Amino acid sequence: MAVVDLSHPVSTGMPVYPGDPEVRIAPALTVGADGVAVARLDMGSHTGTHLDAPAHSVVGGRTVDEIPLELVTGPARVLRVGPSPAAAGESITADRLAEPLPDHLPPIVCIATGWDVHFGGEAAGAHPSVSLDLARTLWARGARVLGVDCFSPDPTDAASLEAGMPVHEFWLGNDGVIVENLARLTSLPEVVEMSLIPLRIAAGDGSPIRALAFVE
Template sequence: MPADASRLVDLSHPIRDGMPVYPGDPGVSIGPALTVDADGVDVAGIRMGSHTGTHVDAPSHTVRGGRTMADVGLDELVGDAVVLRVPGLAEGEVYDWDRLEAHGSLPAQLPPIVLIDTGWARWFDDERRTRHPALAAEAAEELLRRGMRVLGVDTLSPDATAGGAAFPVHDAVLGSGRLIVENVANLDAVPDRVRVGFFPLRLAGDGAPVRAVAFLD
């Protein structure tokens, strides 16, 4: 293996027919549109929402007049990341700054990408996914003050999903022009400091599915 080679860890949930989506979002339908037998080629027809699977939220997702994906450069979605481990959370629990710092004080200047590993990715295909823990808005604001430009979570949302209509973390992060990545997978397979990249479909709207990758030396 070349000296500069890296091992890749896929941080994305696979996109598949009938997969789970955020409550109220368009369902995912993937089926044959053309076939080798009838048409000489296999082509799938795909129908899904812009926030399917592992995906990025552009500011316009919740901010009227906010940046769309057309305004987001790939350089914003690739960089050094810190993974904050927050194990043992209960269903619906709101975790605050003290929980983020449970394994040691965080530096005054954070890497541009912050990933939060609650362990909840294991429930992505279970109905418990909607009862995931949620980040406290004050903690999100402190992460922003310390230099975060992308917040990634392993849950449907950094805000509460079950019974919730408020989006305080979205308001804080997207309202400041930064980005959110939701449904990040396999964070248990990467170290606490890692370089990552989120590569979205080139859609011009409010969000896009991404192929999320960690680069391990």
């Protein structure tokens, strides 16, 4: 069985969502001076490939440490955009998926747009988004964890941010979980096992994760 790393590396100065804390990693102790190496990590809870708990946008919502591990591990469905590639700023609807949606979905569903290739580049913020209608359909068919290979399932441009985040409001408002900035989704088969486990941050609104897929 092959293990596919679906995470972006965490490093100083890496891209972050507009307004989020910048990432800084620096030595706190060194082997030469202290006998051991320890790094100081300064970053937001939504750094890199990460999980959004309901508490991210819902007052009193479920926090990271309250998410059952069974919800974020297990069978996943990868839905590809096709036949043409996702366009900048496009709102992905069900009819833009390469294959018809099955009637029943596993709890983990990921939308593979291929936009992860722009992570760290100028086009990253112009990523495609998930339409609210598609999000509602995925939820109705059993999905509870929504993964995307870009900054957000909602648009990230300034005008859209002012208008709110409807997919976040719907998904997290229904006690679901969102995973953002996944990588290499387009390399996966349609059905795969995934592990999207967050750090056990007490009362956390989100957490970086080491996202993995297990491919036979």
